[in-house]
Amino acid sequence: GAVVSQHPSWVICKSGTSVKIECRSLDFQATTMFWYRQFPKQSLMLMATSNEGSKATYEQGVEKDKFLINHASLTLSTLTVTSAHPEDSSFYICSARPRGPYNEKLFFGSGTQLSVL
Amino acid sequence: AQKITQTQPGMFVQEKEAVTLDCTYDTSDPSYGLFWYKQPSSGEMIFLIYQGSYDQQNATEGRYSLNFQKARKSANLVISASQLGDSAMYFCAMREDQTGANNLFFGTGTRLTVIP
Numbered sequence: 001g002a003v004v005s006q007h008p009s010w011v012i013c014k015s016g017t018s019v020k021i022e023c024r025s026l027d028f029q030a031t032t033m034f035w036y037r038q039f040p041k042q043s044l045m046l047m048a049t050s051n052e053g054s055k056a057t058y059e060q061g062v063e064k065d066k067f068l069i070n071h072a073s074l075t076l077s078t079l080t081v082t083s084a085h086p087e088d089s090s091f092y093i094c095s096a097r098p099r100g101p102y103n104e105k106l107f108f109g110s111g112t113q114l115s116v117l
Numbered sequence: 118a119q120k121i122t123q124t125q126p127g128m129f130v131q132e133k134e135a136v137t138l139d140c141t142y143d144t145s146d147p148s149y150g151l152f153w154y155k156q157p158s159s160g161e162m163i164f165l166i167y168q169g170s171y172d173q174q175n176a177t178e179g180r181y182s183l184n185f186q187k188a189r190k191s192a193n194l195v196i197s198a199s200q201l202g203d204s205a206m207y208f209c210a211m212r213e214d215q216t217g218a219n220n221l222f223f224g225t226g227t228r229l230t231v232i233p
Contacts, residue, residue, distance in 0.1 A: 034220050043208065043223045044162075091160060095221075106221060108154070108162035 002028050004096050006109025013084055014117055021079045021112045023094035029074035030096035034106065035067075038091040047092075050077050074099065084116045120144060121209050123224035130199045131232050137184070138194040138227045140209030148214035151192040152221060153183065156206040165207075168192060170214075196229075204231045 003026040013019050023033055032051050036044040048064075050056040050071035058064045066088075068080040077096075081088055093111040122141045130136035142151065153165040168176045168183045176183045184193040196203055206228050210221040 043225045044221075046220050046222075049220055093160070093162065095162070105152075105164055105167060107164065111160040111162075113160070 002026075002096075002098060002105075002107045004094065004107045004109040006094050006112060008112055009110060010113040010115070012115045012117065015085050016083055019081045019084055019114060021081075021092055021094075021114075023077045023079070023096065023109050025075045025096045025098070025107070028096075028107075029099040030077075031074065031099045032097040033071055033077040034095045034097075035069060035077075035079050036093045036095065038093060038111075040091075044093065047079075081114065084114070086116045089114055089116045119224075120222040121211050121224035123209055123227050125227045126225075127228045127230070129230050129232055130196075130203075132201060133198055135195060135197045136199055136229065138196070138207050138209075138229065140192045140194065140224060142190050142192060142209075142211050144190075144211065144213055146213040146215045150212040150214065151183070151185070152210040152212070153181070153192075153194045154208045154210060155203075156208060156226070158205070162208070166194065199231045201231050201233060204229060 005024045035047045037047050038044045046059050047062045048056045048058045048069050050069045052071050052074050056069035071077040091113050095106040095108045149170045151168045155163040166176050166178045166181045166183050168185045175185050180197045182195045206226045208226045209224040212221050
């Protein structure tokens with residue numbers, strides 16, 4: 001099956017620093033990638049949708065200047081949490097939609113646990 | 118209104134028995150897709166099964182089957198012959214096709230514990 005690689009798997013950083021999370025589709029081209037956030041024991045909440053070569057579309061309530069998304073190629077999207085604060089601590093997970101027909105499925109990365117001290 | 122509702126926060130099942138995880142959905146979009154994902158403690162989301170709104174038959178994938186009742190807007194997941202490795206969080210999700218975004222709306226999940 002299709003593989004989405006996400007790293008780092010976990011990161012601990014000091015308050016005020018920026019953290020970059022990468023999401024790569026390893027064996028397919030992804031026209032669209034999605035970034036989700038998951039708090040403990042809660043569901044996944046969509047943060048933003050990114051299409052290759054265009055600006056990301058952010059969900060209501062998500063600060064686009066804080067969560068920078070870049071989708072520079074059909075296999076790579078990055079999420080940068082700028083000036084991270086403890087309330088940004090969460091599990092972040094990306095998913096990718098393969099290009100072409102029969103692409104109902106979204107394939108997920110393994111997630112990144114961010115802890116901001 | 119919630120697009121996806123999972124009313125069972127936790128479920129227990131005896132090993133080798135079958136279990137049904139409930140999911141109801143709410144949409145006015147005539148074309149949509151329903152998904153089930155498994156999330157073990159390691160965090161990754163594992164795709165299990167997909168049902169399209171126009172599919173006539175219930176989807177099946179190995180030990181997983183989806184009991185799709187369109188009029189009732191339910192899409193329950195049935196796991197047959199439960200195994201210890203099935204213990205995980207299970208999320209029901211929906212994609213609305215007319216929005217064109219293809220993002221998924223997730224339910225709050227059900228934690229399944231398989232008892233030996």
